Amino acid sequence: MRIAIVGGTGKEGQGLGKGWARAGQEVIIGSRVLERALRAAEAINAAAGRRAATGMLNRDAAAAGEIAVLTVPYDAHAETLQDIREAVRGKILVDVTVPVDPEKPLRLRIPPGGSATEEAQFLLGPGTRVVTAFQNISHTHLAHGETTACDILVCGDDADARQDVIKLAGMLGLRGLDVGPARNARVVEGLTILLMEINRRYKARGAGIRITGIPNATADERK
Numbered sequence: 249m250r251i252a253i254v255g256g257t258g259k260e261g262q263g264l265g266k267g268w269a270r271a272g273q274e275v276i277i278g279s280r281v282l283e284r285a286l287r288a289a290e291a292i293n294a295a296a297g298r299r300a301a302t303g304m305l306n307r308d309a310a311a312a313g314e315i316a317v318l319t320v321p322y323d324a325h326a327e328t329l330q331d332i333r334e335a336v337r338g339k340i341l342v343d344v345t346v347p348v349d350p351e352k353p354l355r356l357r358i359p360p361g362g363s364a365t366e367e368a369q370f371l372l373g374p375g376t377r378v379v380t381a382f383q384n385i386s387h388t389h390l391a392h393g394e395t396t397a398c399d400i401l402v403c404g405d406d407a408d409a410r411q412d413v414i415k416l417a418g419m420l421g422l423r424g425l426d427v428g429p430a431r432n433a434r435v436v437e438g439l440t441i442l443l444m445e446i447n448r449r450y451k452a453r454g455a456g457i458r459i460t461g462i463p464n465a466t467a468d469e470r471k
């Protein structure tokens with residue numbers, strides 16, 4: 249699969265890109281600056297040991313990808329979505345954004361539209377299927393391909409799109425769980441603030457979450 253990562257020069261985008269590249273996928277890194285995108289793609293190629301990634305401007309990357317993943321700070325969310333709006337029409341957009349308050353990073357900034365994911369769906373319109381995922385996994389695990397039991401909570405209003413994104417998590421060796429419609433992104437995004445608080449209090453780098461009590465979910469959703 250050709251996976252475009254818009255804002256993929258940052259920590260989370262790099263982590264995801266390295267993971268998918270190691271898993272044999274093709275990765276297109278998007279940036280506002282072409283040179284940065286190319287440099288970030290080279291870092292992924294070095295980690296994967298093959299030419300798995302290339303770099304482009306955000307809009308071109310979104311157009312070239314079969315699926316687009318958005319990894320930018322919440323401050324840049326609406327502007328970036330406007331930029332790639334046409335390029336992602338007819339595709340799935342995986343929104344990884346957590347609406348963190350830039351002044352107070354351990355606080356959630358409650359999005360006027362409910363959650364970043366709901367805002368993304370509103371901005372992109374019904375022609376693009378927005379799915380939330382990967383908010384609760386730290387880039388530290390992704391970048392080095394560390395094994396982690398962290399679950400990936402996947403929500404969005406299109407059930408088939410959720411299943412496709414669960415497969416994307418599976419490529420990284422992670423269990424994706426279908427947690428229902430887009431409005432549940434309010435909870436998924438908010439959980440990240442708790443994980444950041446836990447990281448601070450316990451001097452950890454990559455606290456994550458594991459949902460227990462669903463033994464039947466494991467095997468199939470790891471495929």
Ligand SMILES: NC(=O)c1ccc[n+]([C@@H]2O[C@H](COP(=O)([O-])OP(=O)(O)OC[C@H]3O[C@@H](n4cnc5c(N)ncnc54)[C@H](OP(=O)(O)O)[C@@H]3O)[C@@H](O)[C@H]2O)c1
Pocket residue numbers: 255256257258259260261278279280281284285318319320321322323324327328344345346347348382383384385386387388440
């Ligand atoms: N880091 C994590 O472990 C983690 C975990 C879960 C979720 N998340 C979420 O994932 C998103 C990305 O996190 P990150 O840590 O990767 O962020 P980041 O490194 O601060 O930024 C990612 C990229 O976004 C672009 N960007 C930054 N400011 C921008 C602006 N004002 N306008 C347009 N583009 C801008 C930059 O790319 P260019 O300059 O190349 O355009 C940057 O490299 C955030 O919403 C974060 O909350 C992060």
